[in-house]
Amino acid sequence: MxxxxxxxxxxxxxxxxxxxxxxxxxxxxxxxxxxxxxxxxxxxxxxxxxxxxxxxxxxxxxxxxxxxxxxxxxxxxxxxxxxxxxxxxxxxxxxxxxxxxxxxxxxxxxxxxxxxxxxxxxxxxxxxxxxxxxxxxxxxxxxxxxxxxxxxxxxxxxxxxxxxxxxxxxxxxxxxxxxxxxxxxxxxxxxxxxxxxxxxxxxxxxxxxxxxxxxxxxxxxxxxFPVKTKKVKPTDLDLYYSFVEYNGQFLVRQRKDDFIWKKLFEFPVEIPADWQLFVVKQKTIAHKLTHKNLSIQMSHVVLESQDIFTEFAHGNGFSIITYEESHQKSFPKPLENYLKDYYENKSLMR
Ligand code: SF4
The missing domain is CATH 1.10.340.30 (Hypothetical protein; domain 2)
Structure with missing residues (x-):
């Protein structure tokens, strides 16, 4: 040879x-x-x-x-x-x-x-x-x-x-x-x-x-052929998000420079403890990135008070948008899929 x-x-x-x-x-x-x-x-x-x-x-x-x-x-x-x-x-x-x-x-x-x-x-x-x-x-x-x-x-x-x-x-x-x-x-x-x-x-x-x-x-x-020996083993990463909704609108914020999804839009990561009362559904979303296996715990929160909704948004740098407005923003794939699934397939009881 x-x-x-x-x-x-x-x-x-x-x-x-x-x-x-x-x-x-x-x-x-x-x-x-x-x-x-x-x-x-x-x-x-x-x-x-x-x-x-x-x-x-x-x-x-x-x-x-x-x-x-x-x-x-x-x-x-x-x-x-x-x-x-x-x-x-x-x-x-x-x-x-x-x-x-x-x-x-x-x-x-x-x-x-x-x-x-x-x-x-x-x-x-x-x-x-x-x-x-x-x-x-x-x-x-x-x-x-x-x-x-x-x-x-x-x-x-x-x-x-x-x-x-x-x-x-x-x-x-x-x-x-x-x-x-x-x-x-x-x-x-x-x-x-x-x-x-x-x-x-x-x-x-x-x-x-x-x-x-x-x-x-x-x-x-x-x-x-080709010969390839080394495999990079992906590591596991848990993420937590709350999709917070009031009257057809929801909260988003642009991510700061970070290790993944730089500058994309995301939902709130932390919410006040008493909002747990308004969680209507929780689900775990698995998503693979090149070197990470993500497990995203998603809580779906439906608020009943506009004041609480806007106060939290303004106090924490979130924008209030509709699904149609979300088309003008870029989201990480699993969050984009969540929105699409919710608004287009009505997968969740509303
Ligand atoms: S170069 Fe690739 S396609 Fe061409 S004969 Fe060799 S193995 Fe087959």
């Missing part, structure tokens, strides 16, 4: 991949532009979102914030609102902060150098490599899960992809395959091969342009 890998004609395989891409590459709206701002937005959106699911969000976002200046001038709440439905709101906050960095540190012009792009908030090695290769033709490999999968199978390489050096290791391998002046197309070709052909489960090896070169395929050992 090692001998074959060392002797492999890396560039030859890279060219084959490009030939395939020129015929079979996906036609995506953002592939028609080299505008680094648009490529940046799409890279961030599609990091955690499937293309079909994210396309409308991408279009709406670009329509409202067509360039870095517009994004930088916008209020954070509005940026979050346009991110609604995509989850991982910290990405939207970072986009906003990075747009201000571009205005303040780079005179409003998107940086060209990989190292400068890497300085922007929320941009890691993958995104910096994708932008610098696609928009500026810089020879950088945009190594993501697709690269790990394709390259480890192609070369039957058992380098552990959870190792902190995996990015650099596979980047070096990819650069050997990357033809000169084709960095952007090569990276896009790897993304397409990984998502359309060399899928995590049931890869379509019969129609893969690299099947003659693929060592794992020829050894019948695809299921052994």
């Amino acid at each position: 090692k001998t074959k890998k060392q002797n492999a004609d890396f560039l030859h395989v890279g060219r084959k991949l490009l030939d395939w891409y020129k015929i079979h590459g996906r036609e995506l709206p953002f592939r028609k532009t080299n505008d680094p701002y648009k490529i940046w937005i799409c890279e961030i959106i599609f990091q955690q979102t499937r293309i079909e699911q994210g396309l409308n969000h991408y279009r709406n976002f670009i329509e409202r914030f067509p360039d870095v200046q517009t994004l930088a001038e916008a209020e954070t709440d509005e940026v979050l609102l346009y991110w609604k439905g995509l989850g991982y709101y910290s990405r939207a906050l970072n986009l906003h902060k990075a747009s201000l960095q571009i205005i303040n540190d780079f005179n409003g012009v998107f940086p060209v150098d990989y190292d400068h792009i890497l300085q922007l908030k929320g941009i890691g090695k993958y995104t910096a490599a994708a932008i610098s290769s696609i928009c500026f033709g810089k020879k950088n490999a945009a190594v993501d899960g697709n690269f790990y999968r394709v390259l480890s199978r192609l070369f039957a390489d058992d380098f552990d992809i959870s190792n902190s050096k995996a990015f650099d290791y596979f980047s070096e391998l990819a650069l050997k395959m990357m033809p000169e002046n084709e960095a952007g197309h090569f990276n896009e070709a790897m993304m397409d091969l990984g998502s359309e052909i060399c899928k995590p489960k049931n890869p379509k090896c019969e129609s893969c342009p690299l099947n003659k070169d693929c060592i794992a395929f020829n050894l019948g050992k695809i299921s052994g």
Whole structure:
């Protein structure tokens, strides 16, 4: 295996991949532009979102914030609102902060150098490599899960992809395959091969342009690659919320900077002890975040006095809103689901 890998004609395989891409590459709206701002937005959106699911969000976002200046001038709440439905709101906050960095540190012009792009908030090695290769033709490999999968199978390489050096290791391998002046197309070709052909489960090896070169395929050992040993075990976290309602209105407050759900809106966490009398229902909501298993104890409180309701709101920095008004605010997913379930499915006796 090692001998074959060392002797492999890396560039030859890279060219084959490009030939395939020129015929079979996906036609995506953002592939028609080299505008680094648009490529940046799409890279961030599609990091955690499937293309079909994210396309409308991408279009709406670009329509409202067509360039870095517009994004930088916008209020954070509005940026979050346009991110609604995509989850991982910290990405939207970072986009906003990075747009201000571009205005303040780079005179409003998107940086060209990989190292400068890497300085922007929320941009890691993958995104910096994708932008610098696609928009500026810089020879950088945009190594993501697709690269790990394709390259480890192609070369039957058992380098552990959870190792902190995996990015650099596979980047070096990819650069050997990357033809000169084709960095952007090569990276896009790897993304397409990984998502359309060399899928995590049931890869379509019969129609893969690299099947003659693929060592794992020829050894019948695809299921052994990529190798990933370390698993981050999620930790448990208990949260407590009270949904406090009076006459069709309820209380919300924007979260302060915190370890999760930064700047999103939430319900009261603590309520006066005597309000326990007005709790009409309690339920536990389970919700998974990347590294946390949440258990949310939700109490549904229906107050009968407007004075108590408004006094508590004003004394504790809550806004009083209706369900319709809540559409203009961004909530963590489980709270958004709670509202939807209550107001649209009438799951609770009212
Ligand atoms: S032959 Fe199969 S395993 Fe190998 S790169 Fe192609 S799709 Fe992936």
